[in-house]
Amino acid sequence: MAQKREEKILSVTNLQVSFGGIRALDGVDFSILEGSISALIGPNGAGKTTVFNCLTGFYRPSGGSINFKNSQGHSLNLAALFGSLPFSWNRDQLSTYFKYLPNKFFGGTHLVTRAGIGRTFQNIRLFKELSVTENLLIAMHRDFRGTLIKGLFFPKIYQQNEKKQLSKAKYWLERVGLLSLANERAGDLPYGLQRKLEIARTMCVNPRLICLDEPAAGLNPAETEELSSLILSLKEIDKVTVLLIEHDMSLVMNICEQIVVLNYGQVIAKGTPEEIKNNPKVISAYLGTENV
Amino acid sequence: MSHIPFKKCVKDFLATFLLACAIFYPLMGFVLNGFELEIKPYRPLVPALSMAVIRTFFLYGLQPFLQNQWQKSGAQRVEKKEKTALLAIVILIATICFTLMVPFLFSNYWLNVGILCLIYILLALGLNIVVGYAGLLDLGFVGFYAVGAYTFGILSSYTGLGFWSVLPLAALVAAGFGILLGFPVLRMHGDYLAIVTLGFGEIIRLILNNWTELTGGPNGMRIPPLTFFGIEFTRRSKYGGPLFHELFSLEYSSATRFQLLYLVILAFTCLVAYISWRLPKIAIGRSLLALREDEIACRSLGINHVGTKLMAFASGASIAGVAGVFFGAQQRFINPTSFTFFESALILAIVVLGGLGSTVGVIIAAVVMTALPELLRDFSEYRVLLFGLLMVIMMIAKPQGLVRQKYSQYTFE
Ligand SMILES: Nc1ncnc2c1ncn2[C@@H]1O[C@H](COP(=O)(O)OP(=O)(O)OP(=O)(O)O)[C@@H](O)[C@H]1O
Numbered sequence: 001m002a003q004k005r006e007e008k009i010l011s012v013t014n015l016q017v018s019f020g021g022i023r024a025l026d027g028v029d030f031s032i033l034e035g036s037i038s039a040l041i042g043p044n045g046a047g048k049t050t051v052f053n054c055l056t057g058f059y060r061p062s063g064g065s066i067n068f069k070n071s072q073g074h075s076l077n078l079a080a081l082f083g084s085l086p087f088s089w090n091r092d093q094l095s096t097y098f099k100y101l102p103n104k105f106f107g108g109t110h111l112v113t114r115a116g117i118g119r120t121f122q123n124i125r126l127f128k129e130l131s132v133t134e135n136l137l138i139a140m141h142r143d144f145r146g147t148l149i150k151g152l153f154f155p156k157i158y159q160q161n162e163k164k165q166l167s168k169a170k171y172w173l174e175r176v177g178l179l180s181l182a183n184e185r186a187g188d189l190p191y192g193l194q195r196k197l198e199i200a201r202t203m204c205v206n207p208r209l210i211c212l213d214e215p216a217a218g219l220n221p222a223e224t225e226e227l228s229s230l231i232l233s234l235k236e237i238d239k240v241t242v243l244l245i246e247h248d249m250s251l252v253m254n255i256c257e258q259i260v261v262l263n264y265g266q267v268i269a270k271g272t273p274e275e276i277k278n279n280p281k282v283i284s285a286y287l288g289t290e291n292v
Numbered sequence: 293m294s295h296i297p298f299k300k301c302v303k304d305f306l307a308t309f310l311l312a313c314a315i316f317y318p319l320m321g322f323v324l325n326g327f328e329l330e331i332k333p334y335r336p337l338v339p340a341l342s343m344a345v346i347r348t349f350f351l352y353g354l355q356p357f358l359q360n361q362w363q364k365s366g367a368q369r370v371e372k373k374e375k376t377a378l379l380a381i382v383i384l385i386a387t388i389c390f391t392l393m394v395p396f397l398f399s400n401y402w403l404n405v406g407i408l409c410l411i412y413i414l415l416a417l418g419l420n421i422v423v424g425y426a427g428l429l430d431l432g433f434v435g436f437y438a439v440g441a442y443t444f445g446i447l448s449s450y451t452g453l454g455f456w457s458v459l460p461l462a463a464l465v466a467a468g469f470g471i472l473l474g475f476p477v478l479r480m481h482g483d484y485l486a487i488v489t490l491g492f493g494e495i496i497r498l499i500l501n502n503w504t505e506l507t508g509g510p511n512g513m514r515i516p517p518l519t520f521f522g523i524e525f526t527r528r529s530k531y532g533g534p535l536f537h538e539l540f541s542l543e544y545s546s547a548t549r550f551q552l553l554y555l556v557i558l559a560f561t562c563l564v565a566y567i568s569w570r571l572p573k574i575a576i577g578r579s580l581l582a583l584r585e586d587e588i589a590c591r592s593l594g595i596n597h598v599g600t601k602l603m604a605f606a607s608g609a610s611i612a613g614v615a616g617v618f619f620g621a622q623q624r625f626i627n628p629t630s631f632t633f634f635e636s637a638l639i640l641a642i643v644v645l646g647g648l649g650s651t652v653g654v655i656i657a658a659v660v661m662t663a664l665p666e667l668l669r670d671f672s673e674y675r676v677l678l679f680g681l682l683m684v685i686m687m688i689a690k691p692q693g694l695v696r697q698k699y700s701q702y703t704f705e
């Protein structure tokens with residue numbers, strides 16, 4: 001048991017991203033243990049969201065690699081999913097190369113999610129015009145497949161599938177306390193509940209690593225309290241590894257086991273909350289250098 | 293107690309209809325013409341259907357309203373939802389009956405207007421999948437309509453294929469063109485997408501106009517007359533084969549061809565309408581809605597946005613392609629002037645007026661927008677003016693369109 005917790009689910013090595021002249025990420029290295037809660041912190045514009053966008057396939061890094069341990073326990077290079085691995089005559093790599101080659105042109109973001117990395121967004125991205133339940137059902141589109149003909153012409157059979165989907169939706173609605181609002185328009189929910197709904201929606205795609213981008217932004221202290229217990233329950237009940245970006249330091253210090261600090265696209269510190277709290281580099285990054 | 297017995301409703305309807313047929317056939321089905329006894333198979337259908345509709349309506353349609361009266365004193369109130377569901381069923385049955393009777397009640401002229409209505413319903417439902425569900429603004433939709441019609445024209449004149457074999461082929465070819473358009477616009481949204489699709493529609497029209505050797509250019513193409521699996525509808529046989537009216541011992545009428553065409557299109561329209569109504573309730577359709585709402589969130593949930601977009605384009609296009617074949621079969625002549633940008637704009641106007649994403653609204657709007665100009669033939673010069681006025685008024689009074697798209701409600705016990 002103890003040994004299992006030592007396994008890395010994600011390792012990022014020498015990650016580099018540049019936008020034109022700006023080097024948003026400049027050699028980022030860190031890894032995350034399976035089943036842990038980790039945080040990525042840093043001042044505004046440090047490149048935290050950019051890391052998330054690389055992890056979930058929205059940006060293609062210009063250098064470095066991201067390895068994710070998939071559900072079979074194999075290490076998966078995310079670049080392979082996008083067909084951007086270099087060509088080689090190695091037989092195993094050749095088949096992966098050709099399998100994912102089309103994604104080089106058409107994008108393979110969805111494959112990252114299917115491999116087990118889910119995410120939420122800094123500015124909430126719910127399907128605003130749809131109902132709360134539908135938001136969850138959309139996330140479950142892969143749970144019961146092969147349903148086009150059944151769905152169109154055999155509604156009775158389809159409804160049995162849907163029952164399973166609905167029971168899962170109900171489970172998550174209860175977890176985040178939205179059951180009584182199940183048929184509301186998602187855009188009409190108060191901000192705090194929208195954040196929770198987004199987390200529930202991401203959990204519906206069965207991720208093994210969930211990346212939360214500033215989940216507590218805009219929440220009041222009571223809501224933040226509920227949020228932190230929700231995040232802890234994700235780890236305890238659902239056995240999901242959590243990686244979060246957060247500016248609320250008390251939340252980070254309370255629930256995280258490991259913290260990675262970014263500044264100007266570089267990792268300036270890694271370690272436990274205690275270590276980070278007392279790290280002079282981190283203090284100067286947040287407060288500016290002290291002139292004594 | 294107030295639950296609507298839908299099955300019983302249908303059963304009663306059918307029973308009444310059959311009984312009425314049994315009564316009316318001997319009474320009205322035969323006409324003595326001189327010394328000949330003529331069989332008129334359609335005549336009794338009208339009173340029989342009306343009887344069935346009226347009886348079902350009085351048996352079930354009024355029930356909830358009456359009950360509501362009786363039960364006012366505190367007892368269980370009839371739920372509003374059930375009442376509207378029942379009303380919807382009654383209206384649906386009445387509409388189906390009416391549309392089924394159209395070819396046998398009206399003149400050839402109105403029959404053709406009916407066919408045109410159905411074609412526009414098809415087009416609007418196809419565009420509704422692309423614009424209403426997937427949120428991809430397509431201003432060149434008429435291109436696929438043209439592809440369908442010209443597939444019919446080209447295949448029939450170069451390979452001799454008939455209506456029935458062209459039908460699935462045209463759907464496939466149009467779907468192929470849909471995918472062809474889909475690829476370059478995968479990363480486009482909003483205005484950019486609109487401009488590119490507009491260009492696509494124009495390119496298709498210009499190709500048809502200028503590729504004279506293949507398409508006949510502005511002179512257009514002739515489409516062979518519709519046959520019933522090789523059986524002709526003409527008065528006299530051209531190739532010596534059997535004739536439709538002889539085979540079914542009917543009197544020859546020039547309308548028979550259109551009656552059959554109407555029924556075929558009606559069947560197809562019903563199928564498409566059903567699919568379009570059902571789509572947002574199943575996983576694939578929901579992915580379309582999600583794509584419309586937020587593409588980035590879609591991708592983050594593992595939805596293949598490329599495949600979903602292409603599917604939307606392809607399915608919309610194939611419906612338009614089939615509509616094109618129907619158009620060809622009705623007109624028996626096609627040329628590029630039938631496929632101008634005005635048509636695209638008209639179809640889009642129908643979808644917007646009906647309410648983006650609402651199947652029922654789109655159907656109603658299509659009927660109104662196609663039948664209205666026919667009713668106002670005398671003012672045909674002011675047609676576009678009227679459309680514009682209608683659009684302005686609608687957008688002020690009901691910006692969501694005639695019928696606002698409603699999403700399924702879920703109950704958790
Ligand atoms: N698509 C893009 N194009 C150009 N520059 C970008 C893009 N995305 C991010 N950047 C730049 O990269 C840098 C890092 O941005 P990022 O969004 O990752 O910051 P962040 O750490 O998430 O900040 P915040 O705490 O404000 O969310 C910024 O300077 C930003 O301007």
Ligand SMILES: [Mg+2]
Nearest residue numbers: 048049050122
């Ligand atoms: Mg950010």
